[in-house]
């Protein structure tokens with residue numbers, strides 16, 4: 001959801017995405033061989049990132065309760081903060097240790113607006129909340145804060161389902 005898609009070639013139109021193996025999305029892409037990408041704009045709030053980007057879809061329907069916005073080809077998107085949507089059909093997978101790189105043929109692409117795409121830098125500077133100064137552990141993946149002096153070794157982030165190894169002491 002944040003700068004993960006890269007265009008590799010124009011003809012055929014191919015893109016790549018790198019997905020962390022411990023994410024639910026990874027298993028979904030591996031199993032189905034297809035995926036959709038939403039290109040978010042600078043209007044996207046932290047809630048959008050947290051809800052759609054970081055929260056695991058394993059146990060929840062992330063789209064429950066939000067308006068059904070779809071392109072003619074059926075691609076779902078969040079209105080107001082998405083400037084493009086695209087679909088990929090995986091043609092190659094590359095094992096890259098913690099991540100798998102999926103190379104895909106673009107099967108559908110639609111521009112929704114000309115609003116500026118959000119970059120990592122913009123996200124860190126303007127969207128991601130600055131952590132509060134108190135004792136605790138923060139999830140490096142999604143920003144979830146565990147309040148307490150010591151983080152249990154078997155702790156699992158309730159939002160993104162990453163384990164204690166992906167937490168760092170709050171600075």
Ligand code: FE
Pocket residue numbers: 139140141142143144157158159160161162
């Ligand atoms: Fe997390």
